[in-house]
Amino acid sequence: DADGNETETSFTITVQDTTAPTVKAIGNQIVEVNTAINPITIDATDNSGQPVTISVSGLPAGVTFNPETNTISRLSVLKKVRAFIANADNGNEPNTINGTPTKVGIYPVTVTITDASGNKTTMKFTITVQDTVSPIVSPIGNQTKEINAAIDPITIDATDNSGQPVTNKVTGLPTGVTYNPETNTISGTPTKVGSYPITVITTDDYGNETETSFIITVQDTTAPTVKAIGNQTKEINTAIDPITIDATDNSGQPVTNKITGLPTGVTYNPETNTISGIPTKVGSYPITVTTTDTDGNESTTSFTITVHDTTAPIVAPIDNQTKEVNTSISPIKIDVKDNSGLPVKINVIGLPESVTFDSETNTIYGTPSIVGSYEVTVIATDANGNEVTTAFNIMITDKVNSDSTSTSE
Secondary structure, eight states: OTTSOOOOOOOOOOOOOOOOOEEOOOOOEEEETTSOOOOEEOOEEOTTOSOOEEEEEOOOTTEEEETTTTEEOOOOHHHHHHHHHHHHHHTSOOOEEEEOOOSOEEEEEEEEEEOTTOOEEEEEEEEEEEOOOOOEEOOOOOEEEETTSOOOOEEOOEEOTTOSOOEEEEEOOOTTEEEETTTTEEEEOOOSOEEEEEEEEEEOTTSOEEEEEEEEEEEOOOOOEEOOOOOEEEETTSOOOOEEOOEEOTTOSOOEEEEEOOOTTEEEETTTTEEEEOOOSOEEEEEEEEEEOTTSOEEEEEEEEEEEOOOOOEEOOOOOEEEETTSOOOOEEOOEEOTTOSOOEEEEEOOOTTEEEETTTTEEEEOOOSOEEEEEEEEEEOTTSOEEEEEEEEEEEOOOOHHHHHHHO
16 A cells, blocks of 8 residues: 555466467378379467477388478488488478388378377378389390291390389290290290291289280291112112102101102102112113202202113023924024013024024024034124023934935845
């Protein structure tokens, strides 16, 4: 009062904070796997004006929140340095979520902001990590190979943005060529000629496909191999040694043989691939064997069959005769044969007077008119100059005179 008397009265003013922080809404994101998300800034304020604490849960692998800088990011030194420099320049901490998700999925993310008085605000959003990108497959070159020769091994080099393994399906391979999924390699030895369009379908874990095409051409440009055939020399009308044509082809398929130049009487049997027979005519026969495979490749093999005649004719023995002068001899038929089957020329020398040889009938006949002993020679010569000589005797005696005998008595 005016006189200085005073009374003290006390009361309390309590200042409290029951208001949760305010957070700006965060939109959902859809991002490709292994692709950085759009950085997410957590914009939070509190009525107290004091700092708040932020916790984040549910982030995809590869996306993080760094509480030191209030930043959610991939844990890399480079990004921490960048965040530090940015914060130093701006004089604040941006409260940012960023990074590169490494696994496909739908991620519900929860952000909890707590002020100094324990008031909390929860914000939820979703990060969807998808894979819509097809695998990348290195181009595969075409190949041209000879049949029954191994192809160059083909490794299917495929990668996927997910970083996960891919599966390959291979269609159209030639017979004898296969795909090994453990090594991702196509290899083998094609056994059939043709042009083979091959398709490789590469699929990732999320069904994205890449189709790769190439061609393996299997050809046959190699002629058959035929074993050499030796020449033969044979007597006419004598069987040759049978000749088997021994031919193989790289395709493994049957071949066909065409034979030209064979002697008369010698033939080729395609069922047994054998040349055989009996040549009936003298000569030198150049023979050509043309062997062709199913793809038209040819081999030519040549050899000679020489047919000769070194055998003289055979003349049946001729008996001697004794006849009286001026009496017909018994006709003598010269029976001659030759291995060639051709006519034989006969020459007869030494016949008695009035006895002759008829070359048309090969017969000696006549009436000898002079007494004597006649050594007759028959020379038989075949068409190839082989000859044989046959000799016999014709004895011509004097006729006995019965009238003169009676008178002398």
